[in-house]
Structure formats: structure tokens, C-alpha cells
Amino acid sequence: MYEKADVWQGTLALMVLKTLDSLGPQHGYGIARRIEQTSGQLLSLNYGTLYPALLKLEQEGAIESEWGVSENNRKAKFYRLTRAGRKQLAREQRSWEQATAIIGRFLAPKGEAV
Amino acid sequence: MKAVRAFVRRLHGLFAKKRLEREISAELESHLELHVADNLDAGMPPQEALRAALMKLGGWSAAKEAYRDRSTLPLLENVLLDLRFAARQFGRNPAFAATAVIVLSLGICAASAIFAFVDAALLKPMPYKDPARLVAVDESSAMFQRSNLSYFDYLDWKRLNKAFASLDVYTGAGYLLKTSDGVKPVNAATVSADFFETLAITPVLGRTFQTGEELSSASNGCVYLRILAETVWRETRRHWPHSRAQRRTVHNHRRAACELSVCTARQCRTLDTSAPG
Numbered sequence: 001m002y003e004k005a006d007v008w009q010g011t012l013a014l015m016v017l018k019t020l021d022s023l024g025p026q027h028g029y030g031i032a033r034r035i036e037q038t039s040g041q042l043l044s045l046n047y048g049t050l051y052p053a054l055l056k057l058e059q060e061g062a063i064e065s066e067w068g069v070s071e072n073n074r075k076a077k078f079y080r081l082t083r084a085g086r087k088q089l090a091r092e093q094r095s096w097e098q099a100t101a102i103i104g105r106f107l108a109p110k111g112e113a114v
Numbered sequence: 115m116k117a118v119r120a121f122v123r124r125l126h127g128l129f130a131k132k133r134l135e136r137e138i139s140a141e142l143e144s145h146l147e148l149h150v151a152d153n154l155d156a157g158m159p160p161q162e163a164l165r166a167a168l169m170k171l172g173g174w175s176a177a178k179e180a181y182r183d184r185s186t187l188p189l190l191e192n193v194l195l196d197l198r199f200a201a202r203q204f205g206r207n208p209a210f211a212a213t214a215v216i217v218l219s220l221g222i223c224a225a226s227a228i229f230a231f232v233d234a235a236l237l238k239p240m241p242y243k244d245p246a247r248l249v250a251v252d253e254s255s256a257m258f259q260r261s262n263l264s265y266f267d268y269l270d271w272k273r274l275n276k277a278f279a280s281l282d283v284y285t286g287a288g289y290l291l292k293t294s295d296g297v298k299p300v301n302a303a304t305v306s307a308d309f310f311e312t313l314a315i316t317p318v319l320g321r322t323f324q325t326g327e328e329l330s331s332a333s334n335g336c337v338y339l340r341i342l343a344e345t346v347w348r349e350t351r352r353h354w355p356h357s358r359a360q361r362r363t364v365h366n367h368r369r370a371a372c373e374l375s376v377c378t379a380r381q382c383r384t385l386d387t388s389a390p391g
Contacts, residue, residue, distance in 0.1 A: 028141065029148040047149075048172030051141070052184035059120035059184075072151060076144045 012045075012053050014096070017062060017089040020081045025068075027076035028054060054079060062088050127186035128194070138181045146171065243314035251281070268306070282309040 019034045020026060026034070031054070032047050057063045062085035068078045081089070127134055146167050153163035171177045204211035242248060252260040253267065268283045275281045287302040310322035 027144070027148070029145045033152075046172045047145070047170050048177030048180055051145075051177065051181045055181065055184045056120065059123040060116040061119055062116075070144075070148060072148075074144060074147055074151070075140075076148065077141045 012049070013057055013062075014089070014092050016050075016053060016057060017081065017085055017092070020063065020079060021086070021089055025078045025080035027068075027070060027078050029076070030070075031079070057085070061085075121187075124185065124187045125190075128190060131186075134182070134185050138178060138185070142171070142174070142177060142181070247279075248313070249278075251278075280308055280312045282306045282312045284309060 015035050015038075016031055019031050019038070023030070023034060028050060029047070032045055032050050036043060036045055054063070054065075058065055058079070061082060063079045064082055065077050065079045067075060070076045146164075149167035149170065150160075150163045153166055154160065158166065168174060240248070251271075253263045255261045263283065265283070268281075272281050282305065284303045284305040287304045289300050289302050290297050291300045305323070307323045307325045310317070316322070
């Protein structure tokens, strides 16, 4: 079976951006749960590392934050994508797809034309 | 660009410590609350719920520290802390602090001055072609290691010279120069004809002396053969045409040829300040 893998630093930013793109504005806890869920529980995310990553994205201008109220009436800080964040997401998505396509050709089973 | 923006934000974070501390605490607390609520909904007992939430966070202090480190510049912060500590220590021992500062500044100033002098005098090469091949030749006597040389002895040396590619002589002189601000003294040197060729200096304007010129000029009654440093030329160029005309009208029975040649200021400055042979 698959092992639960540790999350890479750079890809965490991409996952956060994609999550915010899909879910809309969300608080840190919600983002973390959603990432774990999307990965099919294959990723073990240390929630403590999420907040510095969120802060980094905010400092770079990809996301912005404001305090709001969650579904169960608790105060929480909500994050949402900015225009720059959307562009960054599209860019990184493209480069990831390219990278996986290239590697996929190398790892293609024998007998297939390369 | 993103990195610059992030850096500026973090720099800003250095000065908003209290506010940041409050925000970090508030956000992590709200995170825990949400997580604990979920755990309780999932049926965990309260103690277990809190423990699980903390563990998943990676520890309260670790999480807070990681968050805090990202919001400021930890390196700079440490430097500032060290500086404050140092200032406090100095405050406690003003005598020691004053002594240390004085000694350090004396040492630094002395070292800089010595280096500047050595750099200018020894390390920077002279602006002549092949300075390693330039030598100073002196007469020596019982009283003086480097004593003055008579012009006629020089002429004999030059005639008998087999050791040097060229042999020229110079001595110091001084003139009063008429400038727009009045008259000022300038350093000068009196040199033999091939002097500039020996040093391989070519003038910016005009030409250098030619061999035998000093003899022919004396017979023509001309005494003014000069090569000016560029700075001097710039200061006095207004006067030259004027004085040339003046000389022509006043001493019209002598041809006063005022040859004007200019060499670069740095080369001539080195010339002027060197000790006469």
C-alpha cells in the first residue's frame, strides 16, 4: 500500500493556492483538512507548517487575509486568492503538467514508442 | 519581485512585534478551537480532542515559533538584540566603553592613514612606461650619499654612457604664474632635452623638447621653452595668446618663441614633487 508521504515545501504553496481556487475563501484549518482530503489521506500534513507557508504566500501577494466568522460561529482568519495569486496558480499548474508529462515519457513501460 | 515584497513585509514585521504576537496567538487559538470542535464531533473525549489537535499542529510553541520566524527577519532580530545587550553593557561600564572606543578609533585611523600613504607611494605604479626600468643615478661624496650633480659632469656621463638606454637630468625650479585670480607660485622642473622620451610621456598638445634646442634657442635669444601641466594650462590659457602678443611688441628685436606643450596633470605632478637630482 501507499506510504503516507511528507509534503514538500514548494508544492505546499501550490496545493494551498489550488484549494483556495476550488473552495473560495477559507480559514487555515479548513485549507489543511481539504489538502489532506484531496490527497486521499496519502499526505501527512503538519498543520504547524501550514501557517508559515500561508504567511509567505500573503507576503508575496498571492493571497490576502481578513478575520471573519466560521460555519460554527467561531472567529477565524479567512484567506482568499488575489489576481496575482490566480496568475501564479495557472503558471505553476502549467509547469507541473509539463514536468509530469516529460517524466512520464521516460517512465513509460518498455515497448511503447518514445 | 515577490521576494523583495516579502522581504519588505518581514522587515516591517520587526517593528510591529506586539501586534504580530497578538495576531499569531489569536489565529493559532482559533485553529485549535476549530480542530477540537471537529474532534469532539467525531466522538473524542475532550482531553483527547485537545491532545490530538495539539499533536497535529506539531506542538504549540513550535508552531508559534515557526509562524513568528516567518513574520519577521530572525537574523536581523538577533543582531538587534545583541546590539541592545551591548549597549546595556556599555551603559554599565562607561569607562571601559570609552577606552575601547578611543583605542579602536586610533588604531583604525592610524592603519587607514598608513595604508593610504603606502598605497599612493609604493603600491600604485608610477605613470611611466616600464617604471621598473627607471633608475635614479646620483653622484655620491663623503658627506652626502646622494649629492648634487654638475651639469657638465652630466654631459660627460652622457657621452660615456654605456649602461643606460637613455640618461637625462632634471632639477627643481619655481615660477610665478599669472592666473585670473592673481599671481601664484607653481612648482616646475628644469630638464634635459630627452627627458620626456626617457619617461615615455607624450604630451596631450604640442610636442616635447628636441635635442639641441637649448643651444639654438639661446642663440636666438629665446628663453621660454615650456611644457605645462594640464591643470596649469587650463588656468592660464587665457593669458597665453595675450602675453605672446605682448612679448612680440615689447621685445620685437628678439623672437620670443613661446612653445606651448601640455602633458597630463598626473604625470607632471609626479615630476614636480620628486626630489631634484
